[in-house]
Amino acid sequence: MTQQKQKQINLRIPGPTPVPPDILEAVGHPMINHRGGEFSAIVSRITAHLKAFFLTQQEVMVLTCSGTGGLEAAVVNVLSPGDKVLAVSIGSFGNRFATIAEVYGADVTMLAYDWGQAASADDVSKALKAEPDIKAVLVTHNETSTGVTNPLAEIAAVVRAADKLILVDAVSSLAAIPFEMDAWGLDVVVTGSQKGWMVPPGLAFVALSDRGWQAFDSARMPRFYFDLAKHRESQTKGQTPFTPAMSVFFGLDVALARMADEGLESIHTRHRRIGDMTRREVKALGLELFCEDERFASDTVTAVKAPDGIDVNALRTMMEDEHDTILAGGQARLSGKIFRIGHLGLVDEDDIRLTMDALAQSLEKLGFTRPTA
Numbered sequence: 001m002t003q004q005k006q007k008q009i010n011l012r013i014p015g016p017t018p019v020p021p022d023i024l025e026a027v028g029h030p031m032i033n034h035r036g037g038e039f040s041a042i043v044s045r046i047t048a049h050l051k052a053f054f055l056t057q058q059e060v061m062v063l064t065c066s067g068t069g070g071l072e073a074a075v076v077n078v079l080s081p082g083d084k085v086l087a088v089s090i091g092s093f094g095n096r097f098a099t100i101a102e103v104y105g106a107d108v109t110m111l112a113y114d115w116g117q118a119a120s121a122d123d124v125s126k127a128l129k130a131e132p133d134i135k136a137v138l139v140t141h142n143e144t145s146t147g148v149t150n151p152l153a154e155i156a157a158v159v160r161a162a163d164k165l166i167l168v169d170a171v172s173s174l175a176a177i178p179f180e181m182d183a184w185g186l187d188v189v190v191t192g193s194q195k196g197w198m199v200p201p202g203l204a205f206v207a208l209s210d211r212g213w214q215a216f217d218s219a220r221m222p223r224f225y226f227d228l229a230k231h232r233e234s235q236t237k238g239q240t241p242f243t244p245a246m247s248v249f250f251g252l253d254v255a256l257a258r259m260a261d262e263g264l265e266s267i268h269t270r271h272r273r274i275g276d277m278t279r280r281e282v283k284a285l286g287l288e289l290f291c292e293d294e295r296f297a298s299d300t301v302t303a304v305k306a307p308d309g310i311d312v313n314a315l316r317t318m319m320e321d322e323h324d325t326i327l328a329g330g331q332a333r334l335s336g337k338i339f340r341i342g343h344l345g346l347v348d349e350d351d352i353r354l355t356m357d358a359l360a361q362s363l364e365k366l367g368f369t370r371p372t373a
């Protein structure tokens with residue numbers, strides 16, 4: 001009843017992303033025994049599908065936590081206190097990854113960029129040469145706070161050449177834009193259910209390479225809930241070591257089948273097309289992208305500079321009140337300076353068209369006039 005009455009909202013934030021009705025219905029499945037056969041069949045199906053999306057032969061562990069829990073799991077399973085780590089940061093999620101490592105006692109060197117820029121493989125290579133005893137590199141694939149995608153394959157290549165570990169935050173990229181764990185030589189990969197996967201928040205997916213598992217054997221940071229060997233062992237029996245967020249598993253089972261039907265390539269093509277369309281329309285409105293070099297503009301989230309004289313909060317409130325369209329603001333130092341349009345997971349051209357119409361009307365009502373060049 002309430003569901004039917006609920007108005008259609010156009011949720012255009014970079015996570016949580018919209019969940020289609022069939023998946024929402026699956027999420028409402030009654031509870032079953034999490035140690036029983038029905039659930040173990042779901043676990044097996046899910047993990048088999050996830051490998052195909054990570055493009056890995058490794059086991060992908062499904063953890064009950066948000067993406068940040070996955071990042072914490074990445075750090076504590078392969079590092080020891082005192083280990084030297086190079087943290088590549090182009091925004092607030094890059095900083096978060098570095099902070100987690102620091103909190104657990106890693107010796108962190110930052111390779112930080114101005115927000116809006118992408119990292120370069122050359123800089124990473126130089127930083128690794130400057131500090132040869134660095135053990136691991138932390139990098140964000142798609143920086144959700146700035147709408148910039150790092151050239152991950154190139155960065156991974158220089159990290160491989162230097163024989164270091166590479167830990168990747170792929171929370172807002174995996175399953176949406178091209179990503180190849182094994183082919184690119186990535187050692188730890190983390191993503192989260194509420195971004196590209198069309199399911200609610202609550203799960204993180206983590207995989208380790210053979211090098212990652214070797215590092216696991218000697219890693220001494222404290223871990224209990226996130227001990228990945230426990231998760232791997234349980235999963236091979238179709239279980240999880242602790243009670244999982246079963247409802248999200250039910251939804252994910254349906255989501256992954258639907259995504260497999262669409263196909264990885266088609267999903268990537270759709271995100272590319274929608275990303276291009278979003279940027280084109282943003283510029284056509286006379287607005288500026290926050291990303292400095294459009295070659296690195298994200299196909300999952302577009303960050304837009306707040307135009308002079310327009311209050312971002314007023315704009316977002318008007319979009320929500322009058323158009324049922326929800327945009328994200330800027331995080332941390334970007335608060336009030338940008339707004340962000342999420343376009344990952346369940347998104348098509350119509351969603352962007354609606355968003356752009358709402359944006360154009362709201363800007364006009366707030367007195368924005370297209371700058372003349």
Ligand SMILES: *Cc1c(COP(=O)(O)O)cnc(C)c1O
Binds near residue numbers: 142169192
């Ligand atoms: C959303 C996100 C996270 C994790 O956030 P949670 O709120 O903990 O799920 C981490 N990194 C990136 C790049 C993200 O977009």
